Amino acid sequence: MMTAQVKEVIVPEGYEGFSTQYESDIALLDLVTPFSITDFVLPCCIDYDTTTSVLPAGDATVVGWGYTEKRLYAGVSGTPSTTLLEAHLPLINNRECRNKDDKFKPFVTYDKFCGLYQNSSGPQPGDSGGGVIVRNGDLYYVIGVISIKPTYSNEFGAFTSVGTHQNWIREAIRNHLRR
Structure with a gap:
């Protein structure tokens, strides 16, 4: 497994975690040393022309080493995966997601869209911060970040939209490169 040291975590100014229902739950990582591109470590693009109002057709892919569905109790405990797992999820927009569950509705903030789990398979605790990826031709795009799910x-589960935060991403990268 490849690892890298993080020099800096860059978060939006208004991010306050649970107190704001995980609105703006997105970050950029400045690495000490960049990853080398290999057959197993490939770049992902950001489509700056995309917004959450138009989600791509087809499923998105999420991966992680978080807790498995096996032996989960109320979504809080379980068995951490020893292998990288992947799930493919149909996507639904913010409005559809907010209508799915009244108790969870406050966490579907303006910058979220959701993915529907297949056979209870999808991101679990420990997967937060991972990318929500779609393929377009030979390129892969990060369209979201795993955020939160009802316990x-x-x-x-709800994902923070890269499209909603594209201006912040561009500005953060621009400011960071000026240092």
Whole structure:
């Protein structure tokens, strides 16, 4: 497994975690040393022309080493995966997601879209911060970041939209490169 030291974590100014229902739950990592591109470590693009109002057709892919669905109790405990797992999820927009669950609705902030779990398979605790990836031709695009799911359900999860935060991403990169 490849690892890298993080020099700096760059977060939006308004991010305050749970107190704001994980609105703006996105960050950029400045690495001490960049990863080398290999057959197993490939770049992902950001499509600066995309917004959350138009989600790509087809499923998105998420990967992680978080807790597995096996032996989960109320979404909080379980068995951490020893291998990188992947799930393919149909996507739904913010409005559809907010209508899925009244108790979870406050966490589907303006910058979220959701993925529907297949056979209870999808991101679990420990997967937060991972990318939500789609393929377009030979290129892969990060369209979201794994954010939060209802602790009492394995039906769907909410993702922070890269498209909603594209101006912040550009500005953060621009400011960081000036240092």
